Structures are given as structure tokens and as C-alpha cells.
Amino acid sequence: MLQKTSSGLDFLEQLAATGEGDSPLGCMQCGLCSASCPLGHAMEYPPRRLLLRAAAGQLDRLLKSPTLWMCVGCYLCSFRCPRGIELTDGLWPALRDRAMQAGIQPPTELQETFQNLLKYGNVLGKSPRQRLQWADGLDVPVLDLSKQPQPVEVLWIVGDYPSYYPRNQPVARAFARILTALGVRWGVLGTKECALGECDRMFGEEGLFEMLVEKNRQLLQGLQFKMIVVLDPHEFRAIEHYYPRYGMRYPVEHYVTFLANRLPELTARMVRSVEATVTYHDNCCVGRRYQCFDPPRALLGAIPGLKLVEMERNREDSLCCGGGGGGMWLDAHIVAHGGYRLSDERIKMAARTGAQILAVSCPFELSRFEDAAKVTGLEGKVQVRDIVELLAEAMDLVEKESV
Amino acid sequence: MRNPETPLRIGVYVCHCGTNIAGFLDVEELAAFARTLPGVVLARDYKYMCSDPGQELIKQDIQEYRLNRIVVAACSPNLHEPTFRNAAEAAGMNRFLVQMANIREQVSWVATDRQEGMIKARAHIAAAVRRVALHEPLERQYVRITPRVLVVGGGIAGIQAALNIADAGREVILVERQPSIGGHMAMFDKTFPTLDCAACILTPKMTAIKTHPNIKLLTYSDVVSVDGSVGRYTVRIRRRPRYIDEQACVGCMQCIEGCVFTRPKFPNEFDQGLGYRKPVYIPFAQAVPPVPVIDPKVCLYLSRGKCTQTCVKACGERNAIRFDQTETYEEYEVGAIIVATGFRAFDPTPIRYYGYSTYPNVYTALEIERLINAGGPTAGQLVLPDGRTPKRVGIIHCVGSRDKKYHPYCSRVCCMYALKLAHLVKEHTGAEVYNFYIDIRAPGKAFEEFYQRVENEGVRFIRGKVADIRPVSQAGVSAHSPSSGNGDGNTPPDPSATAQAVQLSPSAPAYQAQPAKKESATPIEPLLVRVEDTLLGEVREIPLDMVILAIALEPQPDADEVRRLFGISCSTEGFFLEKHPKLAPVQTANDGVFLAGACQGPKDIPDTVAQASAAAAAALALIDAGQIELEPNIAWIDETMCSGCRTCILLCPYKAIHTDLERNVAVVDPALCKGCGTCVAACPSGAAKQYLFSYEQIDQELEGILNYV
DSSP, X not given: OOOOOOOOHHHHHHHHHTTSBBOGGGOOOOOHHHHHSTTGGGOXXXXXXXXXXXXXXXXXXXXXXXXXXXXXXXXXXXXXXXXXXXXXXXXXXXXXXXXXXXXXXXXXXXXHHHHHHHHHSSTTXXXXXXXXXXXXXXXXXXXXXXXXXXXXXXXXXXXXXXXXXXXXHHHHHHXXXXXXXXXXXXXXXXXXXXOOOHHXXXXXXXXXXXXXXXXXXXXXXTOXXXXXXXXXXXXXXXXXXXXXXXXXXXXXXXXXXXXXXXXXXXXXXXXXXXXXXXXXXXXXXXXXXXXXXXXXXXXXXXXXXXXXXXXXXXXXXOOOOSOTTTGGGTHHHHHHTTOOOHHHHHHHHHHHTTOSEEEEOSHHHHHHHHHXXXXXTXXXXXXXXXXXXXXXXXXXXXXXXXX | OOOTTSOOOEEEEEEOTTTTTTTTSOHHHHHHHHHTSTTEEEEEEESOTTSHHHHXXXXXXXXXXXXXXXXXXXXXXXXXXXXXXXXXXXXTSOGGGEEEEEOIIIIITTOXXXXXXXXXXHHHHHHHHHHHTTOOOOOOOXXXXXXXXXXXXXXXXXXXXXXXXXXXXXXXXXXXXSSSSOTGGGGOSEETTTTEEHHHHHHHHHHHHHHOTTEXXXXXXXXXXXXXXXXXXXXXXXXXXXXXXXXXXXXXXXXXXXXXXXXXXXXXXXXXXXXXXXXXXXXXXXOSSOOOEEOTTTOHHHHHSOOOOHHHHHHXXXXXXXXXXOOEEEEEEESEEEEOOOEEEOOOTTOGGGOTTTSTTEEEHHHHHHHHSTTSTTTTOOOOTTSOOXXXXXXXXXXSSSOTTSOOSOOSSHHHHHHHHHHHHHHHXXXXXXXXXXXXXXXXXXXXXXXXXXXXXXXXXXXSOOOEXXXXXXXXXXXXXXXXXXXXXOXXXXXXXXXXXXXXXXXXXXXXXXXXXTOOSXXXXXXXXXXXXXXXXXXXXXXXXXXXXXXXXXXXXXXXXXXXXXXXXXXXXXXXXXXXXXXXXXXXXXTTEEEOGGGSSOOOHHHHHHHHHHHHHHHHHHHHTOEEEOOSOOEEEOTTTOOOOOHHHHHOTTOOEEEETTTTEEEEOTTTOOOOOHHHHHOTTSOEEETTOOHHHXXXXXXXXXXXX
């Protein structure tokens, strides 16, 4: 039957006008995006055809497709696109936004996350009062700027997972100790801290994202700091790329670059060796998007005794953990529609290098890879550690309370 | 200065240029405006001023109305200034009393608002009228042309241009950086679409270069400086030491045979490093000149000072080996220069997902040319590094081309050479051959027919840009691909294929490299290529034994230095820029410097040869004119004001000014001056002046512009 079509050019023109990447009208249909996409083969509409259908004006078909909720924001398609088209941060969120406006609901797990953000200001649905739980028993002072506003060098936005999630809390504590050891004057937002919302924008929840932006605008107003430091690469992306659109411009660093810029001071304090073969997983958000490939390796390389090896896919070709762009809450949907958990494949790659430790630099990755290790039978063979944990170990800043 | 006795009688002509100008500007109103300007006795508008009747109008008016200045408001003076100067001259007026106002490129083509366009057009006309009032009659100056041409680059472009010029009876200096001429074409096996053997059609031309009485061939040399200007360039050429006397050498190759290194040990550049050579070597069998060269970095005597010099013994009484050779410089005067410096093949290493320089069975197309060439490192056997013949071969198109990350342009030749290689690979190995393409571009003569022929030979075509290449053992994610091994010929490779080392020709001459660089004892693992078959609309994974990357053509790494040396420009991609993309394709912004071949942009051999002959014809037309008219806008020194401070001499980029020691004043050589105005601006006493650019003329032009905006 002939498909009744209307021109989709107006949709693509609107997309081009957002200024995200080069114009999607320049697509030459080479298919590099679809074949690069780690889930492209499982999608009803892999990226190339998604764009082609959109150009043909068949948005309705796309909005109903499970494909729409299968992108995990790994950015490989956009990074490689020979015509510079932003699929990840452009086309995909725009289509998801349309879908939700048309009343099409995203997968249930994700809806719960949105509810959590709306009600509690964090993805885990925890009480804001417990925001500082991570610092319980910490042996260095934590300056809560929401209670004692004063000028600081670093405003550290701790993030949802490091604040609340048991496996991530030691990372937050390790970072606090390192900051203090470096003599940095730092503070946190304490119980007032609120998620920055990158994943929500990626997910097309533009309204929710704007709400979070407004909350953070009020929080940050009047505070005096030289820079913001975050543990979560997605939050780095939010402040660096999206917040300026709402008139909020702050110098921001992901902790990896923040620490790499202070490498000599760190090295001078490294007193213990970490005898292990380590491989590093490049996260997508500061990795591919900002080509931050050398700083994490410089940090790991500086640790005495540590032997760094590379996975077959590394740096710009790194395979995503599958947690970005809302992917953290999409595993069931993706697997149900013919996909797989990217973290399972990734940990197998890590194991193939012979490494005992898989080093990561994103809060999502610790739990994703630890789960993957269990599922793939690699538990006990490959340990998952955050770079901060390894640095703290080398600097002898380990958990004293647990010793 | 104009004699104040003679009243100004200016004629202004406003051209419609069809609708180019009149479609946007009110030309009648512009003419009416011109009539109000001081000194204007007549203003007309006309459909095409550059047409014969248009020019006739000017001639008649000059005589009838005794006009003594002309302003034509039309297009850019680059196009028609000579036309109107000629018309004025034909009517008995000095040709330099004509001024153009550019209301097309500067106004009607670029303005978006008609009202503002009219304001700008009026300003241009007023400026021209006020300026031309101060123009003075000037005499035309000529300079003799040296009837000799420098050709830079000895690839097929330079060879063709040099032969054309030499056959026309003019002298050519042909400079080549490498030890031999031949360029990239000499590396190719066959040429598309006719499949002629590249060497068979190229080497006769190379030999002709060597024997031609009108050609002086300087290999292993480069141009280090260019002075002077069109018609009279002085070029300085550095000759690098070969350590072998070209005159004394007879090309017997005994020195190579006799070298203390019994086996070739160093990567042969000509074979893309796939084969080896000795410290004394000849790049390839048919090299011209057939004179070996010694690599001082690896020659034991030249690098360490210690060697038994068996090569010298082998050379014997010919005594051609000269370890004491040093760099020398030669200078030549030439009238024209043809730049034919070619291209560089793109290095695909940065495209990490293609695994070039990671996997030994991923090759560039240029490497494959050497492997299938009988003169290459495997004597024409297309084998994997482990010696096996590949059973499944993939050719990836557009590697480094049509990609904003590398080169946004289409390299024009890759589709066709990929088809040629597909044919040759099949012919040599009987392998199943895949082409991964985005669009097949086969617009040349007999190209489409060749494409069809290759299709009918059973070569497979998959429309899609390959996204990933990995050894099959690493292809974890592939297990999830529904389309691998789907019966479309995607059978897995035969793992039991045993290594069968290919016997290299035992009689390979000493200059022929023997083992392949990527030689490997262990079997090479097949690769899994991941691509979206965009016509099927599904992601496929295809196992291959060998992958060939159809790499882009890019500018030479030193293109920017070469560009400065010859005073020409580059396009954004870095290729040399022609004067006009359609009407002056071999000329450059620098008169007397012409372009030929891929240095101007990627092109195939037929186009390169055609362009080289065009450049030769243009160079011949220039030098055979015997003399050349100089631009009138050159600098001159008012000697009554010159203090002899020499500021101008130091600043002149063309070395056109010297000091007359007797009178202690600066003197401009009109043949060398390019009218850049540097001396005029720098002269502390205002003695340096420029024809057609006096302070008064520029002041009046500015007045004209500013009074009407």
C-alpha cells in the first residue's frame, strides 16, 4: 500500500535551527551511524533510517516505535557522522519530545525516574534530607554552603549516586579526602543540592529539565566560587553545554580533568603502590563529546605499581556502558526489543585484556559494571573501581573508619 | 597633473548587464545622477556595454563630444577593464583615462535592499568620476620575456607539460624532488578504465624526458627561491647530493650488487615500505635517470665513516661514486613556471575504526598497487602477510573523503580505482570481492561501462559506510547481529586454510625489494566488517581476509610553503587555486605561474594530462609573445624629494628598487615593480609615488564614496 506522506522537511528545518550540530538536511545516507550504533542492528529504525523517515514526514511511525527509547546517548553516531549531524543530542531528544507531547509514554522504569526527580530532586527517589549521608563518619570537614555561605575555590556538586548509592558513597568520600589533601577550599550544597538534569533533556523531557535548571539557578545565585567540580560526566555536560542557553555560565570541570591538572601535587603525595593491571573505560560524556582521553590515563599512569592496558575498543571508539541518556533505566526495554546490555559486552572486553581492575570515571558505571560482572560470571575476576578510589589508595587516604 | 586649461569632459556609461544590474538597480536614474556630477558632459545607460555596439557607443561619443575621460559603471575591472581601455584607445584617447565603477559584483549581486543598493551604486559612480578627473595619460611599458619554462614536479603532469613545451622548441627546466621522475603514476599497476599497464604508457614519456635536447632534468632537487616576475623569473634550485655522479654513472647497478649489505634491509619508500632496499638503491627498475642514489642515513660510510666501500670497487674505473658530494645550488632565468607538485595519499591511521596500522591485513589502495605490480615487493603476487592468498577481499570507498572530520570533498578518482582494484584482485586471486560504497561516481568517458563490466564479473556492491573492522575473535557484539551469516554469501572464512608461503622470484634483481614488510609467520586472523547495507536496511557483518582502503587524495604536506614560494593561493582544502574555476583553470593569481595536475585538486590521469597540456599551451602563449605589457600602476620616485634613506629598498618584496649611488636616490625598476604600494606607504619624505594611485586620486575617490552615502 502506498504510504501517504507529508514533507518532513519542516521538522528537520526546526531541528537545524536549534544549532545542535550541522544541518540534518545534509545527510547523505551513508549508514555509518547505524553500523556504528552498538544497538543499531536491533532497532526497527536505526539512526540513518530514523532520519530518512523523519525527512519523509512519517513521524507518526517513529513516535510509536520502540526504537525511540533504545538510544543510550553514547554519541558514537554523532561523533563519527561525516556530515557532522547531531543525532544523539539533536534528532533523538526532538523525537522523544514529540512523542511525549503526543501522549506516548516512555517505558515505565523511566517514568518512575522522572517522578523521583519531580518530587525529590534526585533520580533515586531519596529524601533530600539524606543528601549528606555519604559524609557520615568522614574524617575531613565538609563545608555546607547552604548553611554557611562563604567564598570557596571549588563548589563540588556531589551528584545523586555518590550522595545516596552505597557503592558510590566511598567514591565521594575519597574525593573529599583528596580535595582536602590538596589544600583546596571546597564546599557542597548539602541538603539543598538538586540534580542538574542532563539525562532528562536527552530524554526529551525538556519541561522537567527546565524545572531543574530553575531550581539550580536559585541555588547557585549569590554563592561565591571559582569553579564547579562534578563527579558525573553527564552533569558536566549539562553545565557546560546546556546551562548557558538559560543564561547560566559557570566554569566547570569534571573531576578527572580537575585532578589531572593537579597531577604533580597528587604524584608528590602518592606513597603506596597499587600493584595491579588496570584497564580504563572511557565514558561517553566527557570522553567522546570532549575528547578527554589523556587526562584519565595520566592519572592512572601516575600511580606507582599500576600497569595500564587498553581494551580493543578505547578512547573515541570506546563501547558505552549503556547508562547514558536515560539508558540507566532502559535495560529491560532494550533487552525486550532485541538489544543487549552494553555493560555485559564491555566487561568481557575488559576481561580479555587480562586486567584485574576496570577503572571508571562515571557514577553510573560502578553499579552497571559490577552487575555485568555478576551476569557474565566475571565477578571476582574483574574488579570495578573508580579512578578516585585508586588515587586515594595510592595517596594512603583510604577509609580509616572501615579499617 | 591635468592641465587646468583643458576643461574636463567626462562620459559615464551605466551598463544593464542584461538583468544582472538593471534587474536590481534603476540604471536610468544612475545615469541621470551621473549627469549632475562635476565634469560629466554625458551619461548613458545601455544593455550590454561590453558588446560591440556598446564599445562603438564609447568610441563615437569620444569623437563627437570630445570626451577626455570615461567612466564605465558595470562589472569588475578584472573582467572588462581591458575591453573599455581598448575602445578608448581606438578612439584616440589614452587608455589609462578610463575608470570602472563595479556596480555588479559590489552592488547588484550582493545587496539585498534596492534603496541601499542605489545609494552604494551612486557612491561608486561618484568615486570613479572624481578619481578619473585626476588620471593622467600614461605610456604602456613592455618587458622582454625569457623563452624558458620551469616545470616543478616530475609526475605525469610535469612530464606531459615539459614534453609539450620542449616539442614546441622551447627550453624546459624540469625539477623533481625524488630521485626519479614518474610520480604516483609510476607506482600504479594498471590504469582505469582501459586497464593499460601504467608503466607501459608512462615509461616512454619518462625516457623522452631524459633524451629530449630541450629539457634539463634536475632530480633529487627542489626550488628554494623565486625572484623577479612574469617573463623574467630567477629561480634558485637546490640539488641534493646523490653521492653518485650522474654524468659518470652508466646505470649498470653494479654498486647495488656490490654493496656490503648483501640483502636489502631498509624500507623502500617507492613500495610504500612493503619491500626493502639497500643503502644504495634505485627506487624502481624503470627509474629516470637510471642512476642509483645513496641514502646517507643508512650508508655505513656516510653515517659512520667506516665501510670497506665495496660499491666503489664494483663501480671500478667509471668512478661514479662520490662520497664527497655536497648540496649545490643552481640558478636559472625563466619566463614562466608550471607548478605540478601533485598530491599526497591520505594516511588512514587516524580513522581508528578501520584499524589501519593495527591489523596487518588492512591495506591502503596504494599498497595494493605495489603488491599486484610485477615490479613490486611480491613480484605481483597478492598475498596476505602470512603468505596465504586472500579468499574474501573488501574495498572500502571514501576513506578520508566526503567526511568533515578529514576531507569534505570527493577525491574524484577513488570510485574508479576501487573498481579497477576489484577487477585486478579478482583476476589475481579469484577472491570474492566486496565494494563498500556510498555513491559510485563514474562520470568519465567509458567509466560507467567499466563499472558495469566489474559488476558483471561478480564483484559485490554493498551501499554503506563501514563502521567497524575487528578480528573475528574480538567480535563480541556481533553475536547479537541478526544479519550475520544470513546466506547472502556471508559464510564464515575457512579457518583451516593453511599458510602457503608464496615463493618469491629467486631471480629478482638486486634493486627489487624482496620480503614484504607486513610479513608474518603466524596465520593472519580474518576480519569482521560491520556495515549497514543501506539498500537492504539492515546492519551486516561480513568476514574478510583482506581489507583495502580507497584513500583520499590530499594536498602535499608542504603545499603552503610551495604556495608562498610561487606567490599563489590555496583553496580551503589546501589545493592550489586557479585564477578562475571555469575560464582560467590553469592560470593563477600570479601571472606567469600556471598549474597542472592534482596539486590543483584531485584528478585522474586523463584530466591531469589534459590540464598539463593546457598549462603548457598557456605558458607557450606567454613566452612566445616575446614581450609582455607591464601593469601601469607601478611606483616611481620623485628624485627631488628622495633623501636616499633606503627605507623602500629594504621593504620592497620584489627587490625592484635600488640606489643610484652617484645621485644617492632610489630608482624603481619598472619591470620588477608589481605595484604593491609598500614603498609609497613607507617613504618618510613622500618621494615614492605610484601611478594610478596618487594620494590626490585616492582622496578624491574617498570623497566620492563618502559624499553620497
